[in-house]
Amino acid sequence: MRITFPFKPHPNPSLKERGIHSPKSNGLKLFHAFQKLFVSLFFFFAFHFSPFTSRAQTAAQIIDKVNHNFAKVNDYTADMNIHLDISFIKMKDITAKVFFKKPKKFKVKAEGIVVLPKQNPNYMMAMLQDTTSYNAIKTGTEIINDVTTTIISVIPNADTADLILGKFWVDANRGLILKSHLTTKSNGTLEIEHFYGSNSTYALPDKLIFTIETAKFKLPKALVADLSSNSSADDKTENKKGKITILFGDYLINKGIDDKIFK
């Protein structure tokens, strides 16, 4: 059995304990302080003046930069050429005119039938601008077309939102989204590749490639009175991926658009 005694101070306390420091220990402390300052300054300059500045930006800052570019656009019109590469839709390229006006007015005008992805080209930009509606997290970096991009995952705050998860590959230096990956409740996963040209300062792309999940298209033969087709081995493929390529041209930015166009 171990017996403990009440604490008793040492009869001869040391100099340190008595508040008396030796000249040698003061110098050491000063050295450590300078060392800390030097290291801090090194990292400060290294991050702020290096070409990899983006690494230091937070997800919110990067999104702010993206939003800042698009915020310059009050309205625009552009010519669109839509090319569909979807196994069950057979159609020629479509030419159309697109109209956009802040905050979310969007209209496509064409002579014939237009088939577009559910998410219009400005869907993401409109969504990202409401920074209170989601949480953004940096999840890594990736090189796309020789450009180092920051991957930002966006999770909406509301359970009711159609978007479950958005993943954006952002060129943080220019504030441009180069690739997006959207997981939605209604349409599964959607991937969008963005290509920019002369209107990159407005975050307006020259080309968008939508890669979408397409469920097998099947209608009852009796309903469409289709007596010519028979089921084939290809029918067994449940889900395929389809591509919609949209080329934009002849942008007219901030020239003013009448609201009547959107009615």
Next chain:
Amino acid sequence: MIYRLLKIELYKIFSRPRSYIGFVAIAVLIFIIQLALFVDGKTYLSFLTQQLDASFFLQGNILNGYLITYIILQTLIIQMPLMVALVCGDLISGEASSGTIRLLATKPISRADIITAKLLAGSCYTLLLVIWLGGVALLFGLMIFKPGDLMVLSSDHVSIIPAGECLWRFFVACLVAFISLSVVTTFSFMLSTFSDNSIVPIVATMAVIIIFTIIGTMDVPIFNNIKPFLFTTHMVVWQLLFQDPIDTVTVNKSLLILVAYCVGFMLVTYYRFLKKDILS
């Protein structure tokens, strides 16, 4: 001589009330379908396109005159053989049952000329029926619903044909539909030479078409070997003209098969009628 005989045969056809049943029925059905689609076409269309709507944003005048015409053709062309058989199945057997075949055959006209004139008259009737169907459907469709790109919904895919290409496609489709219906014309005409009663060739033609159509639509492996030989399989080839790109190989192959059927039925008809005992 053939021209005079043809005129007489056409007069005979169009002097019978039953010949107008087809035209009236087509006009009534076109009116009913167009009225229904005018009133509630959007509901019908949204039901058809709900699968597309789930993934895509569709914009434009989808419910247009060309789509209405296509729906009408698709629905009514299946019923057309009945109207064709009603007239062409009666061309020889009708004369036989009434006894006028003897009077006709004793005239100084060759039997081959008689049969050629009757066949041409039957073909004219079929052509008029197809023109009536396509013309009325297209005319009123465009007047009521306006033109636009044609969205063709098949059981496993969707084709969108630009509005500028629709008119010639409908024209060629009517031509192909005429060739398809010519098989029914020649078939019922052939059966008509075997019977002295009009009902038999009409009913027999319809029975054969119904049986062949059922075999053609059933996805049963045992029928797959038979299907390419059934003329009903190739009669729907006009639908391929509304695909992009057009499968010309299949269209040509089907047309050749249909023409071969027509020639085959005509040869049997000629042989049978030239050898037919009209005295008994």
